[in-house]
Amino acid sequence: MTTLQQLIDEHQSGYSLAKPFYLNQNVYEAEWQLIWKKYWLFAGTTASIPKPGDYFVYQLRNESVIIIRGDKGDVFAHHNSCRHRGSLICLEQSGHATKLMCPYHQWVYNKDGSLHKARLMPDDFNLQQHGLKPVAIELVAGLIFISLNDSPPDFEPVRKDFAPFVQPFQIDKAKVAYQKQYVLRTNWKLVAENFRECYHCGPAHPEYCSAVIGANLRESADSELLTKQQLWKSKGLATDTVNFVDDSFHFAIRYPLRPGITTYSLDGKAISKPMGDHRDHDAGVVGLVCYPNFWMDAVSDYIWTMRLTATGPHETILDLAWLVDGDAKEGVDYDVNRLVEFWKITGEQDWQLCENNFKGIETSGYEPGPYAPAEIDVAKFIDWYLGRMQAGIQETLLA
Ligand code: FES
Numbered sequence: 001m002t003t004l005q006q007l008i009d010e011h012q013s014g015y016s017l018a019k020p021f022y023l024n025q026n027v028y029e030a031e032w033q034l035i036w037k038k039y040w041l042f043a044g045t046t047a048s049i050p051k052p053g054d055y056f057v058y059q060l061r062n063e064s065v066i067i068i069r070g071d072k073g074d075v076f077a078h079h080n081s082c083r084h085r086g087s088l089i090c091l092e093q094s095g096h097a098t099k100l101m102c103p104y105h106q107w108v109y110n111k112d113g114s115l116h117k118a119r120l121m122p123d124d125f126n127l128q129q130h131g132l133k134p135v136a137i138e139l140v141a142g143l144i145f146i147s148l149n150d151s152p153p154d155f156e157p158v159r160k161d162f163a164p165f166v167q168p169f170q171i172d173k174a175k176v177a178y179q180k181q182y183v184l185r186t187n188w189k190l191v192a193e194n195f196r197e198c199y200h201c202g203p204a205h206p207e208y209c210s211a212v213i214g215a216n217l218r219e220s221a222d223s224e225l226l227t228k229q230q231l232w233k234s235k236g237l238a239t240d241t242v243n244f245v246d247d248s249f250h251f252a253i254r255y256p257l258r259p260g261i262t263t264y265s266l267d268g269k270a271i272s273k274p275m276g277d278h279r280d281h282d283a284g285v286v287g288l289v290c291y292p293n294f295w296m297d298a299v300s301d302y303i304w305t306m307r308l309t310a311t312g313p314h315e316t317i318l319d320l321a322w323l324v325d326g327d328a329k330e331g332v333d334y335d336v337n338r339l340v341e342f343w344k345i346t347g348e349q350d351w352q353l354c355e356n357n358f359k360g361i362e363t364s365g366y367e368p369g370p371y372a373p374a375e376i377d378v379a380k381f382i383d384w385y386l387g388r389m390q391a392g393i394q395e396t397l398l399a
């Protein structure tokens with residue numbers, strides 16, 4: 001019988017992972033404990049809960065987390081489990097509630113999770129001791145991250161690095177213009193790998209390559225990048241790439257669109273009014289990643305976020321959202337079909353690749369293959385993944 005430690009030890013650096021990493025239920029269960037329940041997970045944006053009492057529920061396998069806007073604009077995350085006998089409290093995926101009432105025996109909770117009323121309980125019942133269990137939450141310029149870990153990794157480096165890139169978009173005042181969910185038959189790491197390389201972009205993404213200089217790997221983006229960086233700096237926009245270092249789990253970059261292309265759109269023309277503090281459409285593309293589940297691409301006039309949830313070794317749920325400026329009016333400032341089509345087309349090309357990749361790994365002919373030089377960031381993701389699994393195994397042994 002092979003152990004996880006053996007699988008990690010046998011991994012050949014610079015090669016894709018062995019089959020069990022993608023298919024084996026026990027490996028997936030280990031990932032759930034050592035990565036998914038340990039790290040910071042992107043839940044959504046404050047744009048989706050603009051008013052006090054607005055909430056949404058993030059369902060992760062058997063975990064259910066309520067994210068709710070408080071009275072002072074603050075945001076709380078609570079386990080969606082009543083402190084009476086444990087019923088789910090919020091049954092809808094999103095909604096609005098002045099107070100959170102359990103549907104079973106109607107205990108009532110405040111937005112901050114404290115227990116407000118518990119009907120027919122004895123006079124000496126202690127309300128204070130029965131508030132909803134909190135879930136760790138961090139906000140960075142309107143991006144909401146939660147952690148199922150009681151002592152999660154330090155979030156400060158993520159906040160410090162992401163904030164300058166995200167703040168100009170004013171996500172807190174933005175509008176969620178469109179959302180879409182995909183349920184893919186693939187392993188979550190294949191999606192993460194796909195998003196860390198553009199080796200496939202030339203053949204797979206004609207629309208993306210028409211918009212982004214250098215994406216086809218046949219031309220250099222260097223001089224355009226240098227020119228644009230001067231311009232972006234002069235406007236106070238963040239330009240310094242944040243790389244993955246050691247065991248860090250986040251990444252940020254700003255890169256240029258092709259000259260003459262205004263935004264991520266099929267015709268290269270603007271989609272909507274510039275978001276937040278942006279005064280023009282020349283902000284390039286902001287790309288953010290936070291492992292294991294957050295990807296974001298933002299152009300001056302809209303943001304595209306991707307929340308990835310691994311529900312099993314062979315199932316990955318993608319929740320996508322498109323955000324525009326809070327004052328942008330549908331049909332006047334933007335057309336929702338135009339807003340969505342660029343990433344719908346490009347994303348669906350990727351989802352197909354990821355599902356095909358998984359099917360091929362399932363065959364008896366699969367064996368790990370070598371990464372191309374253009375896939376260096378995939379190799380780094382694999383190193384991060386194996387490093388976290390290894391560290392987790394050691395901590396588990398010590399525990
Ligand atoms: S389980 Fe919630 S009030 Fe009883």
Ligand SMILES: [Fe+2]
Binds near residue numbers: 194
């Ligand atoms: Fe792609």
